[in-house]
Amino acid sequence: MTSARQLYQYIVKGITVYPEKEAQAITFMLLEHYMRLRNIDVLVDRPIPENSAQPDWTGIISRLNNNEPVQHIIGSTEFCGLEFRVSSSVLIPRPETEELVRMVTRDYAEPDKNISILDIGTGSGCIAIVLARFLPHVSVHAWDVSDEALEVAKENARQLIADVTFAKQDMLDVTFPLPGNAIQFDCLVSNPPYVTISEAEHMRPNVLRFEPHEALFVEDSDPLLFYKAIADLGVHHLKINGKCYVEINEHFGAETKQVFDERNYKDVEILRDIHGKDRFIRAIWR
Structure with a gap:
């Protein structure tokens, strides 16, 4: 040619x-x-x-x-205008998750002292790193249970010059209070596993064969497992009027909202994505 x-x-x-x-x-x-x-x-x-x-x-x-994703072939993808390294150890960031990040950046755009954000299940680090870059006045922490994912996230943070504190932590195995003088956060944000096993048959081979199942899927018997854990974490470690933002399964919007309602969060909202689907929950801790 x-x-x-x-x-x-x-x-x-x-x-x-x-x-x-x-x-x-x-x-x-x-x-x-x-x-x-x-x-x-x-x-x-x-x-x-x-x-x-x-x-x-x-x-x-x-x-x-x-069916190998093009992002794996070239080794990177763009997210919120930044180039992120990706591999089979992390999910490839989606456009919908960019919307989740924009919600947080809008709500915390005004400089304030001692604002702290925790990204739960950070994967490639895309959420935490963009928040650290766009909100330089905020202290950003990020958890993941996977050593391989944390390696990718830390490398992305180094390449993108983002100040993020990473830690290995299983969100389903959190001891309350957290070590470190019971850290209190102003904001929790997460894109946890939410695709049920029964939905897998409708997914593309490039996702099923090449992206980490532990970051995608949840058992049909308890599809809200991770949202319960995140909401419980907020009960113990969100400051009064602290906010929680999560990406959700479009088929469980009302049920996910109920998880936060039952734990006495206020102003719990289901928000739609650019395709008009129920995609996010924003909730405020009382």
Whole structure:
């Protein structure tokens, strides 16, 4: 291929496991990452110098057709305008989670002293790191139960120059009060596992085969398990009028709200995402 358009067309045609529009979007990601070619370069059919180093496109296309996520192939993804390293040890950040982060940044945009936020189940660190970058006046802490996930999160924090305090902690095995003089937080935020096992059959192979199940799935017998743990944590370690923000399963909005209502949170709201689905709960501790 001697031009950007020829290369673009070759890759799009080779990707057979995705609808055409998704194949096109994936191709633009690949061209940007490997060749520094932008959409406009394809549009104007920019020539590619003969001596340009190119990856093994055949191998990359084969990996894509084996349902390996493009983010794993290039090793990173964009979230809230920042580039995050990802691997099979962490979930690939989703656009809906960007909305969750925007809610928190809006509510804590005004500088205030001694504001502390805890991100529960941090994964790649995307939530905690963006909050630390966008809210420099806030003290950000982040937990995860996975050593591998924490390694990825810490590396992302180093690369993005974000001041986050990471700790290994299972949210389902918290002893109250927490060690360290019973830390009190102003805000809890979490995108916990919420997909039920029975919903797995409707999920794409690129998610099922390549993303960590422990960060995705919860048993059908107790689909609100993690929300109960988060709400209980808030009871013990949220300051008065502290806020809790969680991403939720769209099929359990009312039930998740009830978890917080039963624990005497106030102003418990179900909020919708950009697709109009019940996707978030925001609650205030009394």
